[in-house]
Amino acid sequence: MECDAIDERGTEALAGLLRHLHARDYRFVTPTPASHARVLARPEASIARDLRDVFGWSMPFPSDLLDRDLLHRLRAAGLVEEAGESLKSRVRVSSLGADLFVHSAFPTDDTDAVFFGPDSYRFADLISRELARCPQRPGATLVDIGTGAGVGAIVAARLCPEVAIVMTDINPAALALARINAQAAGVPASFHCAADLSPIAGPLDLVLANPPYIIDSAGRTYRDGGDMHGGQISVEMAERATPRLAPGGRFILYTGSAIVRGRDALQDRLASLAREHGCILRYAEIDPDVFGEELETPAYRDVERIALVSAVIERAGQAA
Structure with a gap:
């Protein structure tokens, strides 16, 4: 969605939608x-029958x-558009635990689209496991880099409610x-439009990141991970956070x-970075093979597979 579409009226309308x-x-x-596309291709998906059809x-x-x-209120804020004789929402709403997250409608074609999907659920699960293993102390500073819809910070705040939350993103729409999602969840936070x-x-004390990791020919911010077959943004975030x-x-x-x-260049770069700064790296594959269709594109002609990974530096x- 266009970032200038979320003005004060849009903010109030979306907050009301979540309520x-x-x-x-x-x-x-x-x-x-x-x-999602397969479901929408079914004949019965031609018109919505309930709220899940509209906003999901x-x-x-x-x-x-x-x-x-x-x-x-949604129409007045420009959050509903004409679709032939019907209407269509310009946002989706997804559930994760007890929280609802508003994000961009399907398909996410805009360069400033705000994405939410299976990676969001996996990211939330990783945070939950890591904070269960070692809870964060009260008063700690938590930064969610490239926060998107705010999933990482909100999930962490649920587990560590006495930390100071900061969310950053280069996308004003995000x-x-x-x-809006943080306010709906009752999570106080500060926000910065910044690339670093x-x-x-x-x-x-705690930095979270769920960056894009696929080369995207359209250059969409939420999806394009840059060089290293999409791993460059991950390395850059680690280089900023680790020191x-x-x-x-x-x-x-x-x-x-x-x-x-057979070589994981991202793991090698992160291990080297951790050693350079006197840190340790815990690295694991979550799923060994995703987005197999990307291997058919020229950018991935030398790639065997794309793995989903977790990395904790x-x-x-002892924290103060």
């Missing part, structure tokens, strides 16, 4: 774009399907939606890595 859906116990687990599956809907006041950590002072870690601080990274002739020492 409306919460009150109706709305739940929707967002699938991969491929699965992004189906066209008749105007009388929504509460009149809610529809008026920050706007992250702010320079707006945040002092050492960092800033406080004693006992952690950088938790969920991403993908292209495997070439931790500085030795």
